[in-house]
Amino acid sequence: MSERISRRKMFGLGAAGVAAAGAGVVAVRAGSGGAVATSASVAATSDAVPFYGEHQAGIVTPAQDRLHFVSFDVTTEKKAELAELLQEWTAAAARMTQGGEAGAFGAVGGIPEAPPDDTGEALGLPASGLTLTVGFGESLFDDRFGLAARRPAALAPLPKFPGDALLPEISGGDICVQACAHDPQVAVHAIRNLARIGFGRVSVRWSQLGFGRTSSTSRAQATPRNLMGFKDGTNNLKLEDAKLLREQLWVAPGDGQDWMAGGSYLVTRKIRMMIETWDRTSLLEQEQIFGRNKGEGAPLGKKAEFDPIDFVAKDAAGEPVVKADAHVRLAHPSSNGGAHLLRRGYNYVDGSDGLGRLDAGLFFMAYQRDPRRQFVPVQLSLARKDSLNEYIKHVSSGLFACPGGVKDAGDYWGRALFS
Incomplete structure (x- = not known):
């Protein structure tokens, strides 16, 4: 070819023109309740989760089996390029979550002399319940893009907790994307294509693969187990808890920055x-x-998983049946001013550490209305007193502001922040 085709121009078409060309692909939308009302009705692991709605999918959506999480650093210094990237990403996400390909021309269409518009490894696979959820880190609100005045107060850096052994290279980041699906190849495909589209404007800071969800986000789901063999997330917030979700999960218009209304902090x-x-x-x-x-x-002293926990009961020796340093006591809302979290964690195994020990554990993810009043006090209590600390080590940390949902094909991730 005499002229090299601009990949950005092709994906620019995807951000603007694809919104119309792909409208039929993503025509199923959440109603006034966003993904809350519709995600629970996903009938099979192959089905698509609605992309558009009041809230981003992938938060109260019934937790899928697989995760590919990625944190990006923004490398462009131009605000307009960053906003353009978010438009392109949104168009690609709308397609992929409905079982389509990332770009308008797909993996085998378009001009043969140009790179394909999709990497192709998900061709022939169903949507598999794919959700893509985006969030913005505190570092995005430095002096590069003129966003400092728009940083929510709740996006303050987390304190250093006792026992933390955090590795900076796998912590933080400017933008995160959480891909959850029932098929790991579908989740990996989604992140791979977003990274490809972002080439030259973002770079991958760190990423994490997860399997075997460790929380239930709907009462229709059985409680799963973590790698220690215990059921995890019995008292998790559920999508059926409408009142608690309003109080504990979703950011309200009067909470500070209006662009975060309908969103949540991860x-x-x-x-x-x-x-x-x-x-x-x-x-x-x-x-x-x-x-x-x-x-x-079941709580100690009880018979069934969902029996109320009795924190007052004593054993024959007069000691509390549920010990003062038991994990369930310290993490319980009654011990933390009524603070709830919506957890969406996953097990992980990253091979061994070279000494024959498994590098394995929990990739913990929790959504909330304000981490200063929810995660921070809960984690401070756990870090100081939890007897489980003898067996665990926190090695990575991140905090991200996840805005409200994409309303329709003319909207995009973070539009209210950049407008």
Whole structure:
């Protein structure tokens, strides 16, 4: 070819023209309740989750089985280029979440002499419940793009918690994207294509693959187990808890920055488990550490998983049945001023550390209305007193402001921030 085709121009078409050309692909939309009302009705793991709505999908959406999470650093110094990228990403996300390809021309269409518009590894695969959720880190609000005055107060850096062993290279970042799906190849495909579209404007800072969700976000889901073998997230916020979601999850218009209305704040923590040490610990001690039995997941002294926890009950020796340093006591809303979190964590195994020990644990993710009043006090309590700390180590941390949902094909991720 005599002229080289601009990839950015092609994807620019995807951001503007694809909104119309792809409207039929993403015509299913959430109603006034956003993804809350519709995600629960996803009938099969192959189905598509609506992309448009009041809130971003992937928060109260019933938790899928697989995760690919990525944190990007913005490399362009031009605000207009960053806004253009978010438009292109939104168009691609709208397509991919409905089972389509990332670009208007797909993996095998378009001009043969140009790179394909999609990487192609998801060709023939269904949508698999794919959701893509975006968030903005505190570092995006420095002096590069004139956004400092628009940083929400709730996006303040998290404090250093006792016992933290954080690695800066796998913490923080300007923009995050959470891809959840029932098929790992679908999730990886989505992140791969967003990174490809962003070439020259963003670079991957760190990423994490996850499997085996460790929380339920709907009462229709059974409670899963973490790699320590215990049920995780029994008392999690659920999409059916409409009143609590309004109070504890979604940012309200009067909370500060209006561009965050309908959004939520995401905290990520990569928590490595000392698997080999845990596996040599007695069952009795394991159950006392968690404050639940390992089989049914019932609170100690109770029979069923969802039985109310009795924090007053004493054993024959006059000691609390649920110990003062038990995880379930310290994390419970009644111990933290009524603070709830909506957790969407995943197990991870990243091979071994070279000494024959598994590099494995929990990639913790929690959404909330204000981390200063929710995650921070809960984690401070856990970091200071939790007997589980002997077996875990926090190695990564992130905090991101996830704006409200994309309303329609003329909207895009973060538009209210950049307008």
